Amino acid sequence: MKKKLVALFMSLFLLGACGSEKGNENKPINSNKVVVRITQDPDFLDPHKAVAAATGEILFNVFEGLIKIDANGDLYPALAESYKVSNDHLTYTFKIRKGVQFQNGIELTPELVKKSYDRFLDDNFPANRVATEFKKISKSIEVKNDNVIFTLKKVNGSGLAAFIVGVVYDDGHKIYGTGPYFIDEYLPGEKVTVKKFNNYWNINQVGNAEIVDFKIIKDNQSAIMAFQMGEVNIIHRLFSGYEDMIGENGKLIKGEQNLVQLLAINNKVEPLNNLKVRQAIQYAIDKQEIIEGASLGEGSIVGSACSPVVKSIYNKNTEHLYSHNIEKARELLKEAGYPNGFELTLKAPSNYQVHVDSSQIIKEQLAKIGIIVNIQEIEWGTWLSNVYKNRNYQLTVIGFEGKPSPYTIFSRYMSKDKRNMVNFSNEKYDEILNKISMENNENEKVILFKEAQNILTKNVASVFLQAPNYIVAINKNIDGFKIYPCYVLDLSLLNIRK
Amino acid sequence: MFLTKKIISSFLTLFLVSLISFTVLKVIPGDPLLSKLGVEATEQQIEILNKELGLDKPKHLAYIEWISDVSKGDMGESIRFSVPVNTLIKKRMGITMNLALLAMGITIAIGFPLGLFSAMINKKRGSDVISTLNMIGVSIPSFWSGLILMMVFGVYFKVSFKTVSLLLPALTLAISRISITSIYLKNIILEELNKDYVKAAIAKGRNKNSVILTDVLRNIMLPMITIISGLFVKILAGSVIVESLFNLPGLGNLMVFAVENRDFPVVQALVLYSAIIVILVNLFTDLLYCYVDPRIKLS
Numbered sequence: 001m002k003k004k005l006v007a008l009f010m011s012l013f014l015l016g017a018c019g020s021e022k023g024n025e026n027k028p029i030n031s032n033k034v035v036v037r038i039t040q041d042p043d044f045l046d047p048h049k050a051v052a053a054a055t056g057e058i059l060f061n062v063f064e065g066l067i068k069i070d071a072n073g074d075l076y077p078a079l080a081e082s083y084k085v086s087n088d089h090l091t092y093t094f095k096i097r098k099g100v101q102f103q104n105g106i107e108l109t110p111e112l113v114k115k116s117y118d119r120f121l122d123d124n125f126p127a128n129r130v131a132t133e134f135k136k137i138s139k140s141i142e143v144k145n146d147n148v149i150f151t152l153k154k155v156n157g158s159g160l161a162a163f164i165v166g167v168v169y170d171d172g173h174k175i176y177g178t179g180p181y182f183i184d185e186y187l188p189g190e191k192v193t194v195k196k197f198n199n200y201w202n203i204n205q206v207g208n209a210e211i212v213d214f215k216i217i218k219d220n221q222s223a224i225m226a227f228q229m230g231e232v233n234i235i236h237r238l239f240s241g242y243e244d245m246i247g248e249n250g251k252l253i254k255g256e257q258n259l260v261q262l263l264a265i266n267n268k269v270e271p272l273n274n275l276k277v278r279q280a281i282q283y284a285i286d287k288q289e290i291i292e293g294a295s296l297g298e299g300s301i302v303g304s305a306c307s308p309v310v311k312s313i314y315n316k317n318t319e320h321l322y323s324h325n326i327e328k329a330r331e332l333l334k335e336a337g338y339p340n341g342f343e344l345t346l347k348a349p350s351n352y353q354v355h356v357d358s359s360q361i362i363k364e365q366l367a368k369i370g371i372i373v374n375i376q377e378i379e380w381g382t383w384l385s386n387v388y389k390n391r392n393y394q395l396t397v398i399g400f401e402g403k404p405s406p407y408t409i410f411s412r413y414m415s416k417d418k419r420n421m422v423n424f425s426n427e428k429y430d431e432i433l434n435k436i437s438m439e440n441n442e443n444e445k446v447i448l449f450k451e452a453q454n455i456l457t458k459n460v461a462s463v464f465l466q467a468p469n470y471i472v473a474i475n476k477n478i479d480g481f482k483i484y485p486c487y488v489l490d491l492s493l494l495n496i497r498k
Numbered sequence: 499m500f501l502t503k504k505i506i507s508s509f510l511t512l513f514l515v516s517l518i519s520f521t522v523l524k525v526i527p528g529d530p531l532l533s534k535l536g537v538e539a540t541e542q543q544i545e546i547l548n549k550e551l552g553l554d555k556p557k558h559l560a561y562i563e564w565i566s567d568v569s570k571g572d573m574g575e576s577i578r579f580s581v582p583v584n585t586l587i588k589k590r591m592g593i594t595m596n597l598a599l600l601a602m603g604i605t606i607a608i609g610f611p612l613g614l615f616s617a618m619i620n621k622k623r624g625s626d627v628i629s630t631l632n633m634i635g636v637s638i639p640s641f642w643s644g645l646i647l648m649m650v651f652g653v654y655f656k657v658s659f660k661t662v663s664l665l666l667p668a669l670t671l672a673i674s675r676i677s678i679t680s681i682y683l684k685n686i687i688l689e690e691l692n693k694d695y696v697k698a699a700i701a702k703g704r705n706k707n708s709v710i711l712t713d714v715l716r717n718i719m720l721p722m723i724t725i726i727s728g729l730f731v732k733i734l735a736g737s738v739i740v741e742s743l744f745n746l747p748g749l750g751n752l753m754v755f756a757v758e759n760r761d762f763p764v765v766q767a768l769v770l771y772s773a774i775i776v777i778l779v780n781l782f783t784d785l786l787y788c789y790v791d792p793r794i795k796l797s
Contacts (some may be wrong), residue, residue: 041578041579043534043535043536043578051543053536053538124546127540127542128539128540129540132540187589188578188579188586189586189747189755215745217745218742218745218754218755219743219745221645222742222743222745225648225653228652228653351758381527381528382527382528384528384529384532384537385527385528385532386527418540418541
């Protein structure tokens with residue numbers, strides 16, 4: 001009997017081991033191909049339509065705008081060789097770089113730049129937010145010699161960042177960019193393969209990764225296993241708690257992230273429409289405990305809607321407007337007419353473990369002041385329609401990623417903005433944001449942004465919790481990975497050591 | 499007559515499945531466009547795409563349009579991927595079928611001999627060991643056994659996923675099914691052993707094991723066919739979890755993705771195809787019954 005059992009186990013083992021590859025241990029990467037794990041499919045492989053942040057990570061390498069962003073968050077001319085901005089900030093003149101080719105071999109000209117912008121200015125084009133925002137302010141686009149001149153209807157809050165939008169060549173069937181990589185293959189639900197574009201205008205600055213597979217792996221555990229086996233070389237936006245599992249072939253890169261996790265409060269529903277109630281909640285929340293518990297210490301406290309990584313405008317004072325104080329929270333609740341507390345429902349998006357874990361901690365913290373929180377875990381599709389679109393919720397925990405233009409982050413809280421899911425309404429705030437969009441002076445803009453943050457936090461538009469750290473598990477043979485302050489994965493920086 | 503009745507009832511079943519799945523998907527919360535575009539979508543973008551994809555039509559009209567397209571073999575276009583649903587499914591069909599057949603092969607190759615052997619040595623220590631192993635096999639959820647297999651073979655023994663591609667997922671799918679098959683087979687053999695013809699044969703001095711291997715096995719052909727046909731359907735259902743775990747681009751993985759993203763045309767097509775597979779398997783099982791035991795008449 002024993003022999004038979006051993007034979008059974010051996011046959012099972014041999015079945016699995018028959019494909020074993022030798023030498024897998026010491027050479028994790030032996031080609032110029034890199035495999036990057038992504039969690040979801042791109043929504044559109046078109047920079048004028050794409051909305052999902054994760055798509056931006058791929059498209060950054062394929063399409064370039066007149067202006068590009070670097071790892072420090074600074075803007076620099078890319079397809080434009082140089083630019084001039086008129087004193088009234090209404091005319092932007094870009095001198096188009098010569099010797100730039102689209103990935104189909106066609107040379108970039110000022111006319112093609114104009115044609116690319118005209119593409120999304122068409123009313124029947126399903127343009128994304130970046131394109132739509134541009135449409136709102138664009139008055140005319142003219143070509144003069146080597147220059148493209150953009151005239152705006154009004155001063156744009158995004159400034160130069162509006163020209164980050166990718167320039168495309170649309171031949172009616174496929175679109176092409178001018179970036180260092182081109183899309184070679186897209187297998188829905190499986191992977192997106194990009195290849196190095198050898199005629200790229202700045203090819204000398206591109207690393208040696210010839211092929212990059214963006215492999216879609218939803219499950220974190222499976223992704224970690226694939227990383228350990230060498231099937232995946234980069235897992236970026238790794239959740240904390242997985243760091244110890246990356247194995248011998250991996251190294252970790254950590255940094256601050258331009259993403260703010262918040263306890264979103266529906267400002268319109270009772271009793272949360274009462275400022276004192278919101279203030280009580282703000283006082284009762286211990287952000288550090290959430291960072292320790294839900295992000296295992298990998299995060300930093302934020303005071304407002306903007307991550308501290310956006311140093312130029314971040315208002316650090318907002319962190320101290322409400323320090324954790326249970327007694328004060330109880331007093332405020334009493335003043336608001338709820339001495340015994342009340343019940344609330346928190347709808348947590350179940351696919352984001354960090355938000356679910358944070359919700360649990362928030363539940364415990366609010367229980368201390370008598371607010372009973374019932375957590376309802378709902379899946380992402382339902383969250384989007386129920387919570388985000390229909391605003392049918394009291395509390396939720398969510399993360400909003402940063403944008404190259406801070407105005408886009410803050411305009412989300414304007415009374416009439418379609419994205420204002422927290423129903424925050426404050427006249428002064430709207431006024432300041434309008435001023436920002438008209439302001440030419442950068443220093444003045446910073447002052448206004450800081451004031452806007454002050455209003456958001458003081459009025460507890462929501463409780464801004466933390467900026468979770470950006471953690472990347474990367475094969476130790478890959479150098480050059482840099483963390484960007486927006487959703488970007490710059491493949492041109494990668495170098496594989498063999 | 500039997501076949502005509504069966505075909506008519508199959509079409510009725512398919513119609514009901516299509517109607518129910520269509521209605522359920524329209525009722526559950528979640529907007530496919532929001533799932534596709536996320537929180538940064540513009541109103542204009544949603545509006546244009548809504549029109550483009552025909553999602554703004556009244557539900558009954560949408561159903562009539564969809565079912566008439568389906569009757570022509572056109573399952574529509576995926577909202578999430580903007581490609582024809584049939585193209586998506588065709589690409590993935592091979593992986594899922596290969597996975598299911600391999601898992602079935604492993605299950606039959608191990609489960610049947612194990613059940614038979616366990617029945618032959620019933621009430622001995624070896625049988626208890628097999629029963630215990632079977633209980634463990636049945637209790638282990640496949641996402642867990644899959645992770646353990648990945649860890650053991652992939653991480654410790656460095657087996658490349660590319661070379662064994664379907665073997666580990668198939669083994670994961672097979673583990674619990676091996677146990678179920680083995681338990682079921684053992685039970686029906688033991689039940690058969692209580693019958694008079696077996697008792698008579700043993701009383702006549704024949705060896706019990708030889709009676710099992712000849713007479714009993716022949717007489718339990720019908721339940722064995724039931725096990726095998728049931729296995730195929732269960733394995734297909736199990737592929738949903740296993741494909742997601744091993745990141746195999748098969749139909750199961752596509753189903754999870756399509757449900758999460760409210761990609762209605764894909765979910766509807768997959769539900770319909772699954773129903774067709776179940777109906778065909780059942781029909782084939784019925785026909786096989788008649789072939790194995792001519793006493794069962796088609797009428």
